[in-house]
Structure formats: structure tokens, C-alpha cells
Amino acid sequence: MTKRIHNFNPGPAVLPLEVLQQAQAEILDYKGTGMSVMEISHRSKEFEAMVTDAQADLHDLLGIPANYKILFLQGGASLQFAMLPMNFRPAGASADYIVIGTWSKKAFKESQKLGIAKAAANLEAENFNRLPTQSELKLDPQAAYLHFTSNETIHGVEYFTEPIPPAGVPLICDASSDFISRPIDVSKYAMIYAGAQKNAGPAGVVVCIIRDDLLEKVPANLPNLLDYKALAEENSLLNTPPCWSIYIVGLVLKWAKGIGGLEGISKRNQTKAGLVYKAIDESGGFYKGHAKSDRSVMNVTFRLPNEQLEDQFAGEAKKRDMIGLKGHRSVGGMRASLYNALPVEAAQELVKFMKEFQQKNG
Ligand SMILES: *Cc1c(COP(=O)(O)O)cnc(C)c1O
Numbered sequence: 001m002t003k004r005i006h007n008f009n010p011g012p013a014v015l016p017l018e019v020l021q022q023a024q025a026e027i028l029d030y031k032g033t034g035m036s037v038m039e040i041s042h043r044s045k046e047f048e049a050m051v052t053d054a055q056a057d058l059h060d061l062l063g064i065p066a067n068y069k070i071l072f073l074q075g076g077a078s079l080q081f082a083m084l085p086m087n088f089r090p091a092g093a094s095a096d097y098i099v100i101g102t103w104s105k106k107a108f109k110e111s112q113k114l115g116i117a118k119a120a121a122n123l124e125a126e127n128f129n130r131l132p133t134q135s136e137l138k139l140d141p142q143a144a145y146l147h148f149t150s151n152e153t154i155h156g157v158e159y160f161t162e163p164i165p166p167a168g169v170p171l172i173c174d175a176s177s178d179f180i181s182r183p184i185d186v187s188k189y190a191m192i193y194a195g196a197q198k199n200a201g202p203a204g205v206v207v208c209i210i211r212d213d214l215l216e217k218v219p220a221n222l223p224n225l226l227d228y229k230a231l232a233e234e235n236s237l238l239n240t241p242p243c244w245s246i247y248i249v250g251l252v253l254k255w256a257k258g259i260g261g262l263e264g265i266s267k268r269n270q271t272k273a274g275l276v277y278k279a280i281d282e283s284g285g286f287y288k289g290h291a292k293s294d295r296s297v298m299n300v301t302f303r304l305p306n307e308q309l310e311d312q313f314a315g316e317a318k319k320r321d322m323i324g325l326k327g328h329r330s331v332g333g334m335r336a337s338l339y340n341a342l343p344v345e346a347a348q349e350l351v352k353f354m355k356e357f358q359q360k361n362g
Pocket of ligand 1: 011076077078079103149151152153174175176177195196198
């Protein structure tokens with residue numbers, strides 16, 4: 001038996017075993033081509049079919065309306081931080097950002113480098129431990145768009161209902177760490193983007209879902225590879241795309257459909273997060289959650305009574321084949337990332353360990 005570990009890594013992260021097994025089975029001969037996906041031409045009919053298939057599966061899975069394009073791009077979510085204002089904020093206009101953690105702060109800063117961006121809210125003074133309410137948002141009715149991050153991977157806060165932009169202001173979402181983790185109403189969004197390496201596949205590809213009317217706003221003077229309209233017109237094949245990463249995303253989408261779609265996945269995710277939060281809440285203060293409200297279903301962030309115990313916790317967990325539990329250095333403490341592909345048993349093992357650890361050290 002091949003060794004598989006309980007992988008709580010924040011990204012790149014765990015992939016479904018079935019997906020890895022299929023990739024393994026197809027690695028020498030993809031669908032009778034006598035080649036692996038890494039070796040076939042991105043202009044071949046096999047590859048084109050793979051892209052079309054992945055787009056169709058994502059359409060089904062998320063219920064994407066017909067007036068949206070699906071793109072598979074490079075540069076990660078971080079490059080979209082710069083591309084968004086370049087494509088969708090006309091010269092002299094301003095864009096609004098809801099700053100609720102490390103990633104939305106980065107998106108905001110990148111946008112400020114290139115032009116005018118305003119924080120509709122910034123919860124840094126509270127160490128990003130909750131989300132702003134709708135009435136706390138200072139929204140500009142003239143904004144080119146409103147940007148928000150649906151799940152803050154490092155702080156562990158998550159939006160379960162979208163912020164509401166002023167009438168006519170497009171809503172743009174960085175969904176990197178909760179992409180395809182639950183059903184959403186795509187028609188509320190002008191654009192959704194997500195680096196694949198948390199919930200949807202390996203590093204190297206970012207999935208962008210963009211409403212057609214937004215693409216009409218793209219200025220004519222952008223470099224081709226930074227121009228969403230040019231990329232959409234060539235169906236992501238403007239240059240050589242990350243073929244292997246797109247292939248794995250395609251397999252993950254099929255896997256997701258096969259285990260009950262987003263309803264099924266959401267239930268599984270709720271179960272996992274519910275188990276870990278319950279262990280925190282019932283620990284009498286031994287484990288303390290970072291988020292005070294809006295607790296993320298994807299990244300559970302918590303602290304122990306001191307840093308020495310936190311190191312010990314991570315070390316002993318590793319001995320029991322549970323890895324990736326150290327929090328990000330900017331927040332400290334622990335973080336359990338419970339992405340789609342993490343089996344429920346992994347969360348059960350973690351909770352068992354948390355209880356034992358508390359008994360010994362509490
Ligand atoms: C990981 C992450 C990013 C950065 O993704 P890259 O693909 O490394 O650029 C951006 N936003 C969120 C919410 C993330 O979790």
C-alpha cells in the first residue's frame with residue numbers, strides 16, 4: 001500500500017485519491033494517444049476536448065449562466081490582483097475593496113499601485129477576526145467594481161452571503177480558497193477567480209469566470225497576455241496553457257460531480273468543519289479560535305495556551321501522520337485546512353488527537 005498522509009496543508013493542498021489514481025493510470029497513454037497529457041499538443045483535438053469538457057463540467061457544477069466565459073489562466077490569483085484594475089477600472093475611476101485579511105489586503109495594495117482604490121472596509125485593527133456587516137461598508141456608487149475575498153485563507157473568516165454592491169457596480173470575487181466548496185448564485189457576480197491549488201487542482205492554473213459585458217470594458221492597449229478579452233477570444237489558448245494543471249482540474253470537477261455536486265461537497269465540508277469547531281468550543285478555552293464570527297469552513301484557525309504547546313502540537317500531530325497544521329507566520333497558532341478533497345476521516349483523526357493532547361497538556 002502506498003502511504004497517504006492526512007494533509008491539512010493550506011495550498012498546494014490535498015487532491016482526491018481517485019483523481020491521482022486516474023492521472024496515474026493515464027500517465028503513459030492518455031486516451032489512446034500513446035502520450036501523457038504533458039506531451040500532447042495544446043492544439044490537438046484531445047486537448048481541446050479536455051478544455052471544453054472542463055468548461056462544461058464547471059458550468060454544470062456551479063450553474064454558470066450562458067453569458068459568462070470560463071478561462072484557465074496563469075500567474076495565479078496574485079496576477080489577477082493586477083489584471084483586474086488594468087482591465088476593468090477605466091483611467092481616473094476608482095475601485096472599492098473590502099479588506100478582511102492578508103489576501104484582500106494584497107489585492108487592494110496592488111490595485112492602489114496602478115490607480116485609485118478605496119477600502120470599503122478594513123478590519124486590520126481587529127486583526128481580521130470577523131467580517132464587516134453590510135451597513136459597515138462605505139460603498140462608492142461610482143466605483144468601477146467592488147472586490148471581495150470570499151474566504152480569507154490565513155485568518156479563517158468566510159463570506160456565506162455575498163456583500164451587496166451599489167446598483168450597477170460589478171461584484172468581483174477572489175474565491176481561491178473556497179472555490180466549488182458550496183453552491184453559490186453565480187449571477188450575483190461579474191467575475192469570480194480562483195487559484196486552483198486550494199480546492200480545485202494543482203498549482204499553475206487560475207480559473208476565471210467573467211460576465212460578457214465586463215469584457216467589453218477592456219481597454220485596447222493591454223499586452224495580450226494581460227488582456228482578459230484577448231484571452232477569452234482565444235478560449236485560453238492564446239499561448240501554451242498549463243496543460244497538465246488544466247487536465248487535473250478537469251478530473252477534480254468530474255470527481256466533484258460524482259460525489260453529489262456542490263450540495264454533497266458542502267455537506268461534507270460542513271461536517272468536517274463542524275467537528276473541529278466543536279472540539280475548539282468544548283475545550284474550555286484550551287483551544288481558542290482566531291475568528292470571533294464568520295468562521296471559515298475551509299481554514300480553521302486556532303491557538304493553544306502558548307507557543308511552546310503549539311510547536312509540540314504540530315510535532316506530535318506529524319508523528320501521527322497529520323501535517324500542515326501550523327498557522328501562517330503572520331497569525332501564529334494552528335490552522336487546519338479542510339478543503340474539498342480532505343476526507344472526513346482526517347477531520348475525525350484530528351479531533352481525536354486534539355482531545356488527547358488537551359487531556360495530557362491541559
Ligand atoms: C492562496 C491565495 C491567493 C494567492 O494565490 P496564488 O495562486 O499563489 O497567486 C490569493 N487569494 C487567496 C484567497 C488565496 O488563498
